[in-house]
Amino acid sequence: MSTRDINIMLGLWAASLAVHGDELPFSNATDMYNTIDSTPLGDLAWESFSLQYNRTQPVENVPSWMEAEYNIWFWDPCILVHNLLSNPDFKSDFNYASFQEHTTDGTHHFQDFMSRNWAWTQVVSLHHHLFDLVLILVIKDIIAEDPKTHGSIFCPIILGSDKTIVSVATGHNEYWPIYLSIGNIHNNIC
Secondary structure, three states: OOHHHHHHHHHHHHHHHHOOOOOOOOOOHHHHHHHHHOOOOOOOOOEEEEEEOOOOOOOOOOOHHHHOEEEEEEOOHHHHHHHHHHOHHHOOOEOOOOOOEEOOOOOEEOOOHHHOHHHHHHHHOOOOOOOOHHHHHHHHHHHHHOHHHOOOOOOOEEEEEOOEEEOOOOOOEEEOOEEEEEOOEOOOOO
16 A cells, blocks of 8 residues: 555544544554554564476476576564564463353354364364363373473464565566464454
């Protein structure tokens, strides 16, 4: 979004807040950019590598993607996850364990990622063939008591990607950014 469009959006947002006596978190696009740039989430250096298709190619009509070399730029995903886990902004909107919530009539209430069946089965399926659910909960307590695992939590990594075309200063190049988040953060924050 351009700086001009951000300022227009902020003006509309300010108008909607004014009737409630509230104020914007940013005075303008520059203030927003400065806030983003000053966010203390750790210093990460960009890393890169190149890759190219290296399997058998057809004799004729070789697709261009089989001959192209692709540059991959990334930040260390382990450091990214560490920064998400250590960000104090998420402390009130964070699940430290998978859970299941049911209404009084037994209906499973789904809300955040860690309330999903998949997150729950990742914890219980490890020993499901040997123990029933009650014993698994006891095993989880034993694991939590092990000093080697102190500070450890189940942290699902969520990745997403979508092609984007960048034309400013790049000559209309296509990119496929991969976005990373963790399943512990509540949906309303993601």
